[in-house]
Amino acid sequence: MLPEKKYDLIVIGGGVLGAFSAFHALLLGKSVALLERNKRPRQATVRNFGQIVPSGLSTDWRKYGLKSLEIYRELQAIRDFSLRQNGTAYVASDEDEVLLLHEMNDIDRQMGYSSQLLDQRAACARFDGLKTSYCREALFYPEEYSCDPRQMIGCVIDYLVEQADLQYFPNTVAQDIEMDRGRTCKVISNRKEIFWSDQILICNGAEYQLLFPELYEDEALECSKLQMMMTKPQKNRKILGNILSGLSIRRYESFRECPSYTNVQSRYVQHELVRDWGIHILFKQADNGQVIIGDSHHYADAVDKDELGFDILQEVNDFMMLRAKEIFNLDTWDLDRIWTGVYSQCKGRDVLTRTIENKIHILNAIGGKGMTAGPGYTFYHINKLFGND
DSSP states (O other): OOOSOEEEEEEEOOSHHHHHHHHHHHHTTOOEEEEOSSSSOOSTTTSSOOEEOGGGSOHHHHHHHHHHHHHHHHHHHHSOOSOBOOOEEEEEOSHHHHHHHHHHHHHHHHHTOOOEEEEHHHHHHHSTTBOTTTOSEEEEETTOEEOOHHHHHHHHHHHHHHHSOOEEEOSOOEEEEEEOTTOOEEEEETTOOEEEEEEEEEOOHHHHHHHOHHHHHHSOEEEEEEEEEEEOOOSSOOOOSEEEOHHHHHHSTGGGGSTTHHHHHHTOOOOHHHHHHTOOOEEEEOTTSOEEEEOOOEEEEGGGGGGGOSOOOHHHHHHHHHHHHHHBOOSOOOEEEEEEEEEEEESSSSOEEEEETTTEEEEEOBGGGHHHHHHHHHHHHHHHHTTOO
8 A cells, every 4th residue: 555645756856957847847736756865956056157048058959048047037036046137248359259259149140039249348348357358249148147056956945845835855865766566656765765656757867876877877978077266255346147258159069050160160279278178267256246267177987977086176277267367357366265066968969868667767967058958958858748748
């Protein structure tokens, strides 16, 4: 006999994919349990810039980013989830990068997505401290958001618990999944608690690795370790929005679709640290005046992710700081903290989806797109799961 409490959906992992999957299922009127191995999510969802930039996504994925913007707007209208609609700017440092900005602006116009070219004077006037010696032009996206990633997802979970009857189980690890003859799933936790559900959604790579090690090892996955820095509060500088440099223009998926991208990159001579450590320079100022600077990318196969280590490479941070100082004037470059983050991504595709016996669903490895595309992607994924697509 089944216990009284049975859920329509159990979500394992409370990061952006798990939390927003729960969000969308609850909106469909489903009962949902969310199992999170820590008190609050601690991995990639909270260890990033908090930049929500559909402009950086490929054409195929931009629809998920745009849906995410819609969801973020609705959330921020309800209460303060730390979401700020201050836009995004890509700052070009040479004529090749300017060319890509103009071509991207044409693509945006064809897609009906709002972007605005800013000449050097307009860009430096809008973004306090941006150096004329670096900036040639900028492409500005007024609709895009930023957030405090260390707060946002926890606020979403709290809201769902308070207002949508989410059953949240922190410090809970799913150690085993079984099925009874009626094909109902039983999840057994590290505390020997038992949860029943018709559908299981695994959004935590650690649980996927624990529960289905053979499948996990067969996946073509890799992990990327990022390094980021945060300054002490700026006394006078107020930098609104997400600021991305020419290195970001050369790196992001969206710009690879520009007609001149291949030619532009063929004549580009990368610094060896940029090449070897996947460096591109971004800025985002928090509400308290601190500025986040980064980041770098160090890759390893997912099964070998421990080889990424936990050390911070000072040479990489020193190089990023040097390049950052070429782009902005800040009141202070003194650092308050430095940290790393690790996210997983697929090799050769955008996200990992797998279904086991029509009951257990894997949704993972969305890479660096999670904050931007996660809320929108899970909207479509959950609606399809419950037959509402």
